[in-house]
Amino acid sequence: MTKPLVTVAVPSYNQARFLNEALASIFEQDLPVEVFVMDGGSSDGSVDVIQRWEHRLAGWRSRRDKGQAAAINEGVARGTAPYVCWLNSDDWFLPGGLNCLLRELESQKNAPAAYGRSWNFIEDTGKRFPVWVEPFSERRLALRCIVSQPATLIRRSAWETAGGLDAGLHMVMDYDLWWKLFKKIGPLHYVNEFVAVNREHDLTKTRTLRRKHYSEAIAVVRKYHGSVPLKWWLLQPYAVWYKALRG
Template sequence: MVVPSLNQGRYLEDALRSISTQDVATEIIVMDGGSTDNSTAVLERWTERLAYWQSRPDGGQAAAINAGIERGTAPYVGWLNSDDMLEPEGLRRLVNALEENPAAPAAYGAAMNLNDDGTRSNVWVQSFSEDRLRLRCIISQPAALIRRTAWEDVRGVDPSLFLAMDYDLWWKLYRRFGPLLHVPHVTAINRVHDSTKTRNNRAAHYAEAIAVVRRYNDRIPLKWWLAQPYAVFWKAVRARLDDLRKTD
């Protein structure tokens, strides 16, 4: 499991603990992009439990993920952003699913959003179909695990992408190997906070995602031109209202 991180020291230890306490053997590799907060202090405390870690400027999140996974040897690979967490037994469920279904390139479970106020809500994850994937990203990245051979075949994530590298990866794996396997159990927690890339770059995320759809399909569903822009707009409005309420 690769943990890409940059100035997320307040969350990093929770992420590492959630991996290290899984009931399967893990290689934990942390690729820190040169944090200036307390991240290196956390990593120094964890040195004995990490297969590798570094803290220096890199080529961006996707490049760091690729480099980290290349350093490992485990037959199943994935990444966990340093502000997310795995659920207990999450990896076991995903590993078992892949071992029972050797043709599947990857497996993914359900996921929960953890909000700043401690409340939780469901991430919109659905069982796999091409039509559903064409309409939106139906896979929660922290809840997924990929077969190493499949990862290496498609050359990992695209380092030219900043926000939708996971969406692009699911398409690559599907086009090359067939459907990804859905596991109907919560396997990860997606932490929602003010400094997430997705929250602060909604328009750019939308533009990158629609470019991914265009890359793998002859046509772009009408929903992308109609419903999705309004969804992005209303999410941005709600986020702004939340920010205003916090300052009251």
């Protein structure tokens, strides 16, 4: 049996309507993967979806847990592959996306992770547009999250050096991880290819918890960068209040 190259943790909670598409997109990648579904005790039929894929999964569980970041850490820890990532159950990989990231990361031996481009898909309109992603620099990372989470692949060694995700964060655990990887190891490697899709819908946390998302992000910037660029304060009214009014 071929040893897995990538461990994929799939955190999920009451996302039955999206979960099948997410899992299908992982198993359609042309490389050996081990997939762990970490379900938080869903009551919407998610377990039925998981059981349909059980023969392909390396493991799964469905019970109340300590949140998304803790669930991802658990899933990654259960795997053994040299590269790791997580895919939220409402997102999906594009065909060949993981292979693209793997090739790039294998060619960049000093990079802790590789990240590509992704589409933001608006569920209620069916429209999509590119997520803001750009080549890595500390200055730009301090201004905004320039790394798209579903379009990222990480070396397991780098993940372990960084200590995985901060389970105390609920909104910006990915942003915090990019900073940790950079500070402990070095710059992340940018790949100018579309590799994944980020789905935005009525229950997306960035829609429903804007104020918490913004406050966590500012705290992360201050922690790793030492100061918070003026841009964060100038855009706060738009990012938190105006967007909330628009829905």
